[in-house]
Amino acid sequence: MLKFKEVSKTYKNGVNALYNINLLIEQGEFVYIIGPTGSGKSTLIKLLDAEEKATKGSVEVAGVDLAKLKPRKIPLYRRSIGVVFQDFRLLEHKTIFENVLFALEITNTPVLKARQRVREVLSLVDLADKANDFPSSLSGGQQQRTAIARAIANRPKVLVCEEPTGNLDPAKSADIIRLLEKINREEGTTILMVTHDISMVNSFRKRTIALQDGHIMADLHDGGYIE
Amino acid sequence: MLKFKEVSKTYKNGVNALYNINLLIEQGEFVYIIGPTGSGKSTLIKLLDAEEKATKGSVEVAGVDLAKLKPRKIPLYRRSIGVVFQDFRLLEHKTIFENVLFALEITNTPVLKARQRVREVLSLVDLADKANDFPSSLSGGQQQRTAIARAIANRPKVLVCEEPTGNLDPAKSADIIRLLEKINREEGTTILMVTHDISMVNSFRKRTIALQDGHIMADLHDGGYIE
Amino acid sequence: MNITRHVKEGFIGVLRHSAMSVSAATAVMITLVLMSLFLLLTLNLSQITKNVEESVQIHVKIVDGTSMETIDAMKAEIALIPGVKLVTFSDKNAELDRFIAAFGEDGKIFEMYRGEDNPLRDAYLVDVVKNAPLDIIAAKIKLLDAIEGVNYGGDNTLRLVSLMESIQNGGLILVSILWLLAIFLISNTIKITIYSRSEEIHIMRTLGATNHFIRFPFLIEGILIGLMGSILPILLTIFGYQYLYNALGGVLVSNLFILRPIYPMVFQVSGILAGLAVLVGLTGSFISVTRHLRWNR
Amino acid sequence: MNITRHVKEGFIGVLRHSAMSVSAATAVMITLVLMSLFLLLTLNLSQITKNVEESVQIHVKIVDGTSMETIDAMKAEIALIPGVKLVTFSDKNAELDRFIAAFGEDGKIFEMYRGEDNPLRDAYLVDVVKNAPLDIIAAKIKLLDAIEGVNYGGDNTLRLVSLMESIQNGGLILVSILWLLAIFLISNTIKITIYSRSEEIHIMRTLGATNHFIRFPFLIEGILIGLMGSILPILLTIFGYQYLYNALGGVLVSNLFILRPIYPMVFQVSGILAGLAVLVGLTGSFISVTRHLRWNR
Ligand SMILES: Nc1ncnc2c1ncn2[C@@H]1O[C@H](COP(=O)(O)OP(=O)(O)OP(=O)(O)O)[C@@H](O)[C@H]1O
Numbered sequence A, B: 001m002l003k004f005k006e007v008s009k010t011y012k013n014g015v016n017a018l019y020n021i022n023l024l025i026e027q028g029e030f031v032y033i034i035g036p037t038g039s040g041k042s043t044l045i046k047l048l049d050a051e052e053k054a055t056k057g058s059v060e061v062a063g064v065d066l067a068k069l070k071p072r073k074i075p076l077y078r079r080s081i082g083v084v085f086q087d088f089r090l091l092e093h094k095t096i097f098e099n100v101l102f103a104l105e106i107t108n109t110p111v112l113k114a115r116q117r118v119r120e121v122l123s124l125v126d127l128a129d130k131a132n133d134f135p136s137s138l139s140g141g142q143q144q145r146t147a148i149a150r151a152i153a154n155r156p157k158v159l160v161c162e163e164p165t166g167n168l169d170p171a172k173s174a175d176i177i178r179l180l181e182k183i184n185r186e187e188g189t190t191i192l193m194v195t196h197d198i199s200m201v202n203s204f205r206k207r208t209i210a211l212q213d214g215h216i217m218a219d220l221h222d223g224g225y226i227e
Numbered sequence C, D: 001m002n003i004t005r006h007v008k009e010g011f012i013g014v015l016r017h018s019a020m021s022v023s024a025a026t027a028v029m030i031t032l033v034l035m036s037l038f039l040l041l042t043l044n045l046s047q048i049t050k051n052v053e054e055s056v057q058i059h060v061k062i063v064d065g066t067s068m069e070t071i072d073a074m075k076a077e078i079a080l081i082p083g084v085k086l087v088t089f090s091d092k093n094a095e096l097d098r099f100i101a102a103f104g105e106d107g108k109i110f111e112m113y114r115g116e117d118n119p120l121r122d123a124y125l126v127d128v129v130k131n132a133p134l135d136i137i138a139a140k141i142k143l144l145d146a147i148e149g150v151n152y153g154g155d156n157t158l159r160l161v162s163l164m165e166s167i168q169n170g171g172l173i174l175v176s177i178l179w180l181l182a183i184f185l186i187s188n189t190i191k192i193t194i195y196s197r198s199e200e201i202h203i204m205r206t207l208g209a210t211n212h213f214i215r216f217p218f219l220i221e222g223i224l225i226g227l228m229g230s231i232l233p234i235l236l237t238i239f240g241y242q243y244l245y246n247a248l249g250g251v252l253v254s255n256l257f258i259l260r261p262i263y264p265m266v267f268q269v270s271g272i273l274a275g276l277a278v279l280v281g282l283t284g285s286f287i288s289v290t291r292h293l294r295w296n297r
């Protein structure tokens, strides 16, 4: 369960990215977060990820109050969530295989099981043949799918994706959404997906939260056609 | 005028990214390049940018044969084209203003004129208020628009944009396309735009080149509805 | 915790950032070459100082024809002077031997003075304790009865001894400063190499890696860079000193200064170099990774 | 070309990459402190060696009662020995003066020997040319007629002179090696700092900046880092040497070794340090930026 209570975020340079956000997302939901550029979507994710601290209010994920989380405890918390970042954040000097493996090494997965799982998720995102390449020799879309593979490798309870299809063609995008839907359905993973792809939001209907200038503009529980 | 003649590109690791591409784009055209992920779109751009060399065939831009271009001449050539990269390539330690200014400093634009032009393009992409921020404190879409501003600052003869709207919401995307159309119309700039945004390709009809697995699949001179 | 994994990661890290690793190892190397040079110098200096100090002797010539009783009595008197360690009597004949020996091969020609014609005098050889005031002792001996002359080498011996001592002390201070600077330089270099990895560290942290997990491979990298940087200095130490020692015949300038034997010194110095490199590589990367970890959430 | 722009960019670069700049400047600093130490040492050593060499003298005692003619004749004979530069006659009285002077305040008690009772002998003071074989000259003098004794300080003088010379030569070699190592270390450090900027350089190149345009601000950065790193070593040189000089009273161990005067040496050394820092900072960044530019298209 994700709970935002009267959350505001002001960056050090004075930019107000979020105002008084109240939000409740149940375990197992699949939610789109949409909104114009600069409306605070990434900021919302950074709060969830404990990368930034809320200036006001409280953020709670699976019973953990992120404001009170000690720095020492942050790594442990992060292992329970998977994040696909807008800028991928791949480790440049590791191969695709090693990048995904890293997420499993962190959680002390036994070596053989980990390597098995890496191969599994890489073929889920259709990248088995790029396993030994470095990120720099991958296309934008391939890098993005690596980031997705890494985020789902640990079967996190919460999966947060920022524009996971921003660099993908419509066909591949639909594949990815179906993959996420399957994960959501079969493993009960809560999924938060930030996207600009309105046509996707319209074809795969889900609960949709619309941000604008740091406020929640709309929270359409059954999704909806958005212009 | 852009001319690809029997161009193939094989990367060092043996990946064939482009096969036998023949393409002619006249000065002043506005062309979309579409295609699934990994189909060779970025590779095509890298050839145009002289970042990579064609393994076979010749690429000619405005009369310059890129295969024969001496490394010393590359900078001069690059000033005549503007590129918006998929990964933005902003200078991390320069402010938004300085990032755009840099492109003008390269071409020895007089200081006052350059600063004037920076303010002009920043307001064209609606970023005047972020001029003194560093890229790291910008949202994804804002960084993308910075990259666009930088690419158009020098009024290049050829403008190449990779997913210039990949991180933008539909409204902002339309704004950007209209901006590019205006530049294309008023300054006679040749524009090549790589995109996955089919809804945009469909609403702003242009000549559309579809790549697949390194081949040109289709070259629709009047654009067209693509599924 | 999986140590094998971390060690492997450390090795991979060094390989994948090879340009950086080589640069850092080069800096370590240069610093250690300096260290080695100074260690070898100081160790030899302390040896040589000891030799010189031990060889300081006051040479007392006795007036020709002095009776054996007087000679023995004076010997006892000299022995009582504060600072005198040992008084040895050396007769004319023995003096000639010493004189001839001092000239080596060329000395042979003085053999003709052997016997009645010997122009030398009987003498005392006076050994003194360390740091004894040679000049004052000499002056006191001179005041005795049947003394023809006293010679301790004069100011130059004083100078030599005090010079050797101050060189040795200065050397020790210098080597201590050098240790500090070397440690600082090496860890600073490793710090700089890790700056360029801050992005990497940040991403790892974002993925939920604990500080310990992130840090361990970097520590291995630090150790490896240290070791890589110590190979050449160690080889230089062992073979360079061996070569110099043999080329100089074990002495520095004409038998006056005896160099330290090659073994086991070169191995001790090598051990110190390798140990220093590892230690500083380790702490250097520990400190700088930790700093990057502190900056991030 | 717009130099103002490039210089400004250089300053901004140092500021924006402050952590890196400080680290690089620290490395430069440490290296220069070492350089300064060794320059000051070598300069003083060469001074001291000269002093010692000039003070080497053979002291020849003449048998009591020798006639003035013989004395003059022998003086001429000694002057003819190869290696002898100057022979000075010093009578008993003058000898007592020297003796008393050598003991400083304490020497006064020897005044009682002045006059008829003077136990000292007339003597020659023989100055020799540089590197003359003291022992051989002394032996030759000894073979003359009315000589009671010859004293050049014996082995210890030989040792002192040869030690000073080998220290000086060794010091010169050492300082040359140090120069090389310092240059290498500083440029290596600047190279490492630029590694972390390779992305930046690559982007600039992509935008159509010429190599020259990219390089210039980096050169300024290199110079600035060099200058930043040379401030402390220069202050240390000037004030540290001044302090030491005054604390030691201008001499090293009891009047035997005279230190070089503070001015203008400290300024010359400071100039060398600053020049070295700027030069090496400049070339270090030139080389490494150029390398990055060559890698990229
Ligand atoms: N680190 C930061 N420091 C200061 N301001 C920031 C920082 N990150 C974001 N901002 C500002 O906060 C606002 C919201 O940014 P955010 O990244 O959350 O937007 P977004 O909804 O993700 O936009 P996009 O769709 O373009 O990625 C923007 O105005 C942005 O400039």
Ligand SMILES: Nc1ncnc2c1ncn2[C@@H]1O[C@H](COP(=O)(O)OP(=O)(O)OP(=O)(O)O)[C@@H](O)[C@H]1O
Residues within 6 Å of the ligand: A136, A137, A138, A139, A140, A141, A142, A167, A168, B011, B012, B013, B015, B016, B017, B035, B036, B037, B038, B039, B040, B041, B042, B043, B044, B086
């Ligand atoms: N530097 C490189 N070295 C080796 N292979 C590369 C390199 N860059 C791209 N490739 C490979 O070439 C193929 C085409 O890549 P390219 O980046 O051109 O695709 P793209 O059409 O831009 O895809 P996307 O829409 O995902 O960005 C891909 O299979 C990719 O893995």
Ligand SMILES: [Mg+2]
Residues within 6 Å of the ligand: A041, A042, A043, A086, B139, B140, B141
């Ligand atoms: Mg965002």
Ligand SMILES: [Mg+2]
Residues within 6 Å of the ligand: A139, A140, A141, B041, B042, B043, B086
């Ligand atoms: Mg691409």
